[in-house]
Amino acid sequence: MALKPLDNRRDLSIIADLVEPSSRVLDVGCGEGELLEILATKRNVDGRGVELSQDGVNACVTRGLSVIQGDADQDLGDYPKDAFDYIILSKTIQATRNPGTVLRQMRRIGRHVIVSFPNFGHWKIRVQLGLLGRMPETDTLSDKWYETPNIHLCTVKDFVTLCDELDLEVVQGLMLSGGTVRHASNPGFFDNLLAEEAVFLLKRR
Amino acid sequence: MGTSADISGDQSRNQEEQKLAFEMVTFQSSQPLRLDSGEDLYPVVQAYNTYGTLNADNTNAVLVCHALTLDQHAANVHPATGKEGWWQGMIGPGCPIDTNRFFVICPNVVGGCQGTTGPESINPETGKPYGLDFPVITIADMVRAQVQLIDHLGIDKLFCVAGGSMGGMQTLEWASTYADRVYSAIPIATAARHSAQNIAFHEVGRQAVQADPDWHDGAYYEHGTRPRKGLAVARMAAHITYMSESSLFQKFDRNLQDGEEFTYGFGPDFQIESYLRHQGSTFVDRFDANSYLYITRAMDYFDLAAGHGDSLANAFKDTETRFCVVSFTSDWHYPTTYNKQIVHALNAVAANVSFVEIESDKGHDAFLLDEPEMFSTLRGFIDSTAERRGLG
Structure with a gap:
């Protein structure tokens, strides 16, 4: 559904580590099922997926994963409250039409919510936009402005603010930059400046 | 697998002749088939085919449910037409439903005309074929008869129930009403309720049959006739709904049957006309017109949510x-x-569901055809499910 170059998914193993073994998980925007497969084999998770691209869905089902064709914006309303222990949106939120609505649905369906996204507050992006006056292109956001599926990019700070408005408590915040991961449950100015990507584990307040 | 078929003496000779091609079991008055209409039906002959071997703990059984005009000959040469089984690519050694691993059962539905009791069968009360005295049956009745068969075969829980079109309706009925006896379910190209459009096409077919003077109010068996023309028209109309516009275009476009000129008459000028006429005429050779009425009726009555407070999710x-x-x-x-x-309803109860939409230009009939993507996704689903079931 969103941008997911296979060689740039270090968030997946970090997400997998946040999930308790043997739990029930829904991966929204599961692509070809990379995360679901990691969760199934390493964490013995009962995993389901939703994926927009039919090719992705068919690839998942062929791999033996339980995945349906669907849309984060439209299809989350079907699921009952507390249907899953974890609901995951990995590098997908920036491509949804209504990120607030999607997060609200996730808050209802999952006891825990995990979201990863590219941080638009990273200094390289700020430099490209602020000093060079160009739409940023980075390793994590490599599409041209006219080709990108990402219509709702946000910074770490923006995201935390939205979570607060939606009564979602940050249980863990993980700032990814280069090969390093920093813990920041209450990310500050430098986290927002240095993180290329962020992963948040959230729960209802 | 050999089953002691308890054939009652008054079966038609037709069934005797076909006896070698499939298996049969008869449920007598001690085990009547309780119908949705309130009637009890007996005796009920259940004709079926099996492929593969049932394992020691009876856990590897796959029930395959057939569509409207198909039958129990899913993976063997049809004894009447000589054509290969209708799901030959799906069922067999090394196929997605692998007969080296699974024991596959394919019954002919109640109301059918290939050995299972239907309107063509002898009514024990009159000694004549039932005709319209045959009770109206439903998809749930078909499944209830299959439950009797599965019990008879000593199978408590099916590894899988699978079927396309009307076979998908039976699959859904199984998964809803006998959930604890179904480990996995594969409904294909189907619906949880028959729509007005579906019913409309069926009604055209039924009216065509009933308009044929050879139908004799369903008692044509006694008149030595068959409503061939009516049934052929019904089949022609239905066949159009099984194909897509693009497959008709690719196969026939406006191509003429003979030569390059119109005949300025009403013969089959166009290839599509000739094709439909052929479909109609070969169909009447293998199918009973009254069965067509009863089975289309059963499909029209199907609405799985109706019995569950109009909530399909409640059905699951x-x-x-x-x-x-x-x-x-x-x-x-x-x-x-x-x-x-169906997928939305299953999500609403947080069921374990996969859903694939296969890219195909073959229309509804695609589920019967060589669709590599359907085979590969179903193989993935069945293999991973078998592993969970300990059938790895």
Whole structure:
């Protein structure tokens, strides 16, 4: 559904580590099922997926994963409250039409919510936009402005603010930059400046 | 697998002749088939075919449910037509439903005409074929008869129930009403309720049969006639709904049957006309017109949500069955939207469901054809499900 170059998914193993073994998980925007497969084999998770691209869905089902064709914006309303222990949106939120609505649905369906996204507050992006006056292109956001599926990019700070408005408590915040991961449950100015990507584990307040 | 078929003496000779091609079991008055209409039906002959071997703990059985005009000959040469089985690519050694691993059962539905009791069978009260005295049956009745067969075969829980079109309806009925006896379910190109459009096409077919003077109010067996023309028209109309506009275009376009000139008459000028006439005339050789009326009626009555407070999700409440729903892009008869309604309902009860829409230009019939993507996704689903079931 969103941008997911296979060689740039270090968030997946970090997400997998946040999930308790043997739990029930829904991966929204599961692509070809990379995360679901990691969760199934390493964490013995009962995993389901939703994926927009039919090719992705068919690839998942062929791999033996339980995945349906669907849309984060439209299809989350079907699921009952507390249907899953974890609901995951990995590098997908920036491509949804209504990120607030999607997060609200996730808050209802999952006891825990995990979201990863590219941080638009990273200094390289700020430099490209602020000093060079160009739409940023980075390793994590490599599409041209006219080709990108990402219509709702946000910074770490923006995201935390939205979570607060939606009564979602940050249980863990993980700032990814280069090969390093920093813990920041209450990310500050430098986290927002240095993180290329962020992963948040959230729960209802 | 050999089953002691308890054939009652008054079966038609036709069935005796076909005896070698499939197996039969008869349920007598001690085990009547309780119908939705309130009637008890007996005796009921259940004709079926099996492929593969049942394992020691009876856990590897796959029930395959057939569509409207098909029968128990899913993976063997049809004894009457000489054609290969209708799901030959799906069932067999090394196929997605691998007969080296699974014991496959394919019964002919109640109301059918290939050995299972239907309107063509002898009514024990009159000694003549039932005709319209045969009770109206439903999809649930078909499944109830299959439950008797599965019990008879000593199978408590089916590893999988699978079927396309009307076979998908039976699959859904199984998964809803007998959830604890179905480990996994594969409804394909189907619907949880028959739509007004579906019913409309069926009614055209039924009216065509009933308009044929050879139908004799369903008692044509006694008149030595068959409503061939009416049934052929019914089949022609139905056949159009099984194909997509693009497959008709690719196969026939406006091509003429003979030569390059119109005949300025009403013969089959166009190839599509000739094709439909052929479909109609070969169909009447293998299918009973009254069966066509009864089975289309059963499909029209099907509405799984109706028995569950008009909530399809309630029909699957607390299900532990693993589902794989399949639809086809060019199927306008049972389109993706109908199949997605099933998926939405299953999501609403947080059921374990996969859903694939297969890109195909073959229309509704795609589920019967060589569709590599359907085979590969179903193989993935079945293999991973078998592993969970300990059938690895």
